[in-house]
Amino acid sequence: MPHKVGIVATGQTKHTAKRTDINLRELITEAVTRALDDAGLRMSDIDAVMLGNMEPFEGFMLPELWSVEGWGGLGKPAMKFNTGGTVGTSTAIAAYYFVASGIYDTILAVGFEKQSEGHTQTAITTVGDPLWERTMMAGAIGNFAVMASTYVHESGVTEEHAAKIAVKSRRNACNNEYAHLQMPNLTVEEVLASPYLAYPVRRLDFCPQSDGACAMVLATESKAKKLAPQPAWIKAVATAHEQQYMGDSPRRLADMRSQRAASQRVYKACGISDPVRDLDVAEIYEVATYAELAMYENLGFCAPGQSGKLIDQGVTTMSGQLPVNPSGGVLATNCIGATAMIRVAEAALQIMGKAGKRQVPGANLALATGYGGNAWTDALILGRE
Amino acid sequence: MSEKTKNPAAGKKAEGLRVPWLLSVEYEYAAGHFATRFFQELRDNGRIWGVRCPGCQRVYIPPRPVCGICAGKTGEWVEVGDEGVIVGCTVVNVPFIDPMTGEQRPIPYGFAIIRLDGASTALYHFLEETDPKKLGVGKRVKAVFRPERKGTLLDIKHFRLLD
Numbered sequence: 001m002p003h004k005v006g007i008v009a010t011g012q013t014k015h016t017a018k019r020t021d022i023n024l025r026e027l028i029t030e031a032v033t034r035a036l037d038d039a040g041l042r043m044s045d046i047d048a049v050m051l052g053n054m055e056p057f058e059g060f061m062l063p064e065l066w067s068v069e070g071w072g073g074l075g076k077p078a079m080k081f082n083t084g085g086t087v088g089t090s091t092a093i094a095a096y097y098f099v100a101s102g103i104y105d106t107i108l109a110v111g112f113e114k115q116s117e118g119h120t121q122t123a124i125t126t127v128g129d130p131l132w133e134r135t136m137m138a139g140a141i142g143n144f145a146v147m148a149s150t151y152v153h154e155s156g157v158t159e160e161h162a163a164k165i166a167v168k169s170r171r172n173a174c175n176n177e178y179a180h181l182q183m184p185n186l187t188v189e190e191v192l193a194s195p196y197l198a199y200p201v202r203r204l205d206f207c208p209q210s211d212g213a214c215a216m217v218l219a220t221e222s223k224a225k226k227l228a229p230q231p232a233w234i235k236a237v238a239t240a241h242e243q244q245y246m247g248d249s250p251r252r253l254a255d256m257r258s259q260r261a262a263s264q265r266v267y268k269a270c271g272i273s274d275p276v277r278d279l280d281v282a283e284i285y286e287v288a289t290y291a292e293l294a295m296y297e298n299l300g301f302c303a304p305g306q307s308g309k310l311i312d313q314g315v316t317t318m319s320g321q322l323p324v325n326p327s328g329g330v331l332a333t334n335c336i337g338a339t340a341m342i343r344v345a346e347a348a349l350q351i352m353g354k355a356g357k358r359q360v361p362g363a364n365l366a367l368a369t370g371y372g373g374n375a376w377t378d379a380l381i382l383g384r385e
Numbered sequence: 386m387s388e389k390t391k392n393p394a395a396g397k398k399a400e401g402l403r404v405p406w407l408l409s410v411e412y413e414y415a416a417g418h419f420a421t422r423f424f425q426e427l428r429d430n431g432r433i434w435g436v437r438c439p440g441c442q443r444v445y446i447p448p449r450p451v452c453g454i455c456a457g458k459t460g461e462w463v464e465v466g467d468e469g470v471i472v473g474c475t476v477v478n479v480p481f482i483d484p485m486t487g488e489q490r491p492i493p494y495g496f497a498i499i500r501l502d503g504a505s506t507a508l509y510h511f512l513e514e515t516d517p518k519k520l521g522v523g524k525r526v527k528a529v530f531r532p533e534r535k536g537t538l539l540d541i542k543h544f545r546l547l548d
Contacts, residue, residue: 021401059408121481128509130412131420132447135485135538136496136509138477145475146498153522198475199517243453247446247472247498247507 002100006224006231007352007382008217010345011035015180015212015333018116024063028070028112031213031338035108039217039227043072046217047104051080052091052111053337056123063112071110071215084127085285085372086239087111088214088341093237093378095218100234105220111341112213115334120209127374133246138198140287141206143246145198147253148290152200154254154305155293159200161308162289163191166204166331168317169289173328175318175357176346180210180333205289212335214342232348235365235381236269238262242375252375253291259298259371262379267300270365270381275300276315276322280363281350283343285371287330296324299367318360326350326358340370344380351382409487419448422462428536433528435504437461443505466502467528468547473498476517499526499544511543524548 011034013019019027036042049071053063060066064073064080071078083090088111095109121139128134137143151157170186173179186204194203217227224231240261243249249257263275272278284299286292296307301315301322310316316324325331327346330339347366349355355363364385370378416424419436426432436448440455444463452459474497483490495512497520513529514520526544534540 020403023401059406119482121479122484125481125484129447130414130485131416131424132538133509136511138479138490138496139481141479142475142477142496145477146473146496148473149475150473150498150522195478196476196517197479198477199520201475244449245447245506246509247500248453251472 003102004221005096005099005218005234006221006228007234007344007348008219008224008228008231009035009039010348011038011215012178012342012345013212015178015210015335017180017208017210019114019211020116024058024060024112024114025067025070027114027211027213028067028110031112031215032071032108032110035215035217041106041217041227045106046072046076046108047106048077048098049073050091050095050098050107050109051078052082052087052341053080053113054082054084054087054123056126057118057120057336058114059118071108077104083373084376085287085336086340086370086376086378087337087372088339089344089368089370089378089380090239092216092341092344092380093239096234096237099218099220105223107218108215109218109341110213110215111338113335113337114211115209115336116211129245141197141201144206144288144291145201146246148200148288150251151253151290151294154251155297155307156305157290157293157308159192160188161293161311162205163188164311165289165292166191168311169325169328169331172318172326172358173332176327176332177356178333179328180212181208181328182332201288201290207287207330207334208332210333210335212333212338214338214345216341216345216348228352230352230384232351232382233385235383236266237378237380238265239378240265240376244374246374249375253294256294256298256375256377258375258377259295259369262377263299263369266379266381275367279322279365279367281326281347281360282322282324282367283327283329283347284324284367284369285330285340285343286325287334289331292324292331299369323360326355326360340372340378343368343370347380347382351384419450423448424536427540428534431530431534433465433467433501434462435465437463444503445506446501446504446508463503465504469499469501469504469526471497471520471522471524471526472500472507473522474512474520476515476520495520497526497544510538510541513543513545519546
């Protein structure tokens with residue numbers, strides 16, 4: 001049996017398009033310092049560090065070496081994870097494994113990315129096999145646009161449904177002091193007037209490129225109870241992978257195998273049969289509005305073809321039955337190596353009752369997901385007990 | 386913080402120094418047995434081949450040694466059509482540096498996931514058409530081969546709408 005593991009503290013930078021005032025190490029230091037302060041710990045209290053970053057974006061080899069003083073790692077056990085969009089959840093899950101297994105008591109997990117220092121779409125395009133897909137790919141935007149076209153065709157969701165997701169995200173982000181894109185007055189009409197990046201995905205249907213870092217402290221049950229009045233207990237974790245090529249599962253967004261598998265696994269572990277009823281809040285990894293709509297189906301929030309209705313009825317808004325991404329989500333902030341960890345940290349803040357203006361009252365059970373690589377999914381359930 | 390240890394830059398708002406770095410390197414990848422045969426056939430005979438999994442009978446393009454679903458060896462080569470159906474498509478308007486060339490990729494361009502007749506999986510390729518209103522999931526397309534072929538996926542110039 002795994003030991004019980006709690007998230008006891010989080011720290012984030014103010015995510016933004018360009019942090020030209022500081023370097024990568026200083027960016028990491030900001031998030032780490034905030035997490036340690038939140039826990040009332042010093043670096044000497046940390047047994048091991050898990051790091052997450054995507055090296056091709058900044059063009060650093062071994063960013064953990066470059067930044068070792070930023071995360072206080074000298075002489076400590078450490079590992080780095082590099083799994084695409086799921087980096088942050090992979091890193092958090094690895095930290096969970098080490099505490100749950102009893103190997104370490106207190107672990108610092110850090111995800112970071114300074115996208116302004118490199119070429120995001122070019123780096124992402126190298127995900128594609130150079131013989132086959134790299135020639136046509138246009139970063140994440142092109143891939144998601146192709147997937148979205150299939151999903152639109154099969155589900156009947158409209159541009160208006162997608163625009164409503166864009167508005168929900170950027171308005172929710174106004175309640176999150178760390179979010180990058182905060183647009184309190186954004187309207188559906190403005191989203192529909194934004195140009196196509198790649199049909200059917202418009203500029204405001206897609207996430208921004210952000211600089212940011214996120215850190216969390218995870219601890220064993222006895223330590224967690226001392227460090228936080230209400231830890232966010234990790235109830236279940238799952239990761240699920242996909243086949244290599246985009247065309248291997250052509251209904252990739254419409255029928256996301258990895259997301260269905262990972263979510264069903266954590267739901268089963270927690271006895272969740274109706275996620276909209278049983279969960280109180282979800283922080284999901286949606287890089288595009290159409291992805292969020294498709295994920296409503298794949299995560300079991302609605303029946304096939306009903307995702308448009310879900311947003312029309314406001315089920316996933318702050319006042320709905322299952323608020324999705326109170327933080328603004330990835331559509332408001334995407335600092336890739338940190339992004340999936342931000343989903344976990346935001347879910348943890350909800351469970352700890354520390355989410356401020358974006359708090360879902362009485363949040364008892366939360367879902368966090370990561371999505372990336374070639375359509376891999378990570379999922380975690382956090383709870384108050 | 387005492388006077389002595391005070392940061393001399395404190396209070397002064399300075400733009401951080403930035404250091405440019407240009408990466409220009411060439412890579413050369415081995416295609417492997419399966420892709421080598423695929424591209425030789427494409428170059429020499431203008432024909433497109435996949436491999437069938439004896440377990441689930443899926444015909445894979447790109448061809449590969451192992452079926453991920455059955456976790457078993459594939460093997461039998463199967464010729465597929467040069468026509469197929471669009472499974473997903475887009476027209477890219479966003480500029481970016483093409484890692485294949487180091488130059489900005491010309492935009493707009495259309496590309497799609499295309500399931501060739503006789504194949505189970507689908508292939509990324511360029512579309513001739515760049516008007517999204519004329520494209521659509523389910524439309525049929527045909528490969529346009531280049532007269533001079535070099536043994537790359539671009540021996541097919543693009544796919545043309547049939548309807």
